[in-house]
Amino acid sequence: MEFCDECGSMMKTDGDVWVCGNCGHEKLRDSANESHMTSTAAREDSEVVDMSEVDAGEIGPTTTVKCPNCGHDKARYEMKQIRSADESETRFFTCVECDHKWREDDH
Structure with missing residues (x-):
């Protein structure tokens, strides 16, 4: 399993690259790194959910955290x-100002 460096979403393979279904970011696959990954049964692609008409307040809770993209201090x-x-x-954040997405892991 690979996660996008830009938005934190799970990526899918497309030939010799990983592709983010959320933001389109691509990165080359590394066969040495992937040798420890375990494959499960293939899943069908899920449908895209249109959230364009959903009020931002209904999407989820917000917290005070600084957006690495625009510096705004509130995110869902x-x-x-x-x-x-x-x-x-893992905590996934979306800036309420610019909609930038990122994740935060405890290490």
Whole structure:
């Protein structure tokens, strides 16, 4: 599994590159790095959900955190368990000002 360096979304493979389905960012695949990854049964692509008419206040809670893109101090957030259960959740943020997306992991 690979995550986008730009927005934190999960990436998919396309030939010899990883491609982010959210922002389109691409990076070359590294076969040595991927040798430890485990593949599961292929899943069908999910449908894109149109959120254009949803009020930002209905999308999720907000917190005070500085956006690395524009410096605004408020972002919506959600937490997801993307690693093993004995490790902390990953926090995903979306700036309420510029819609920049990023993630924060506890290391």
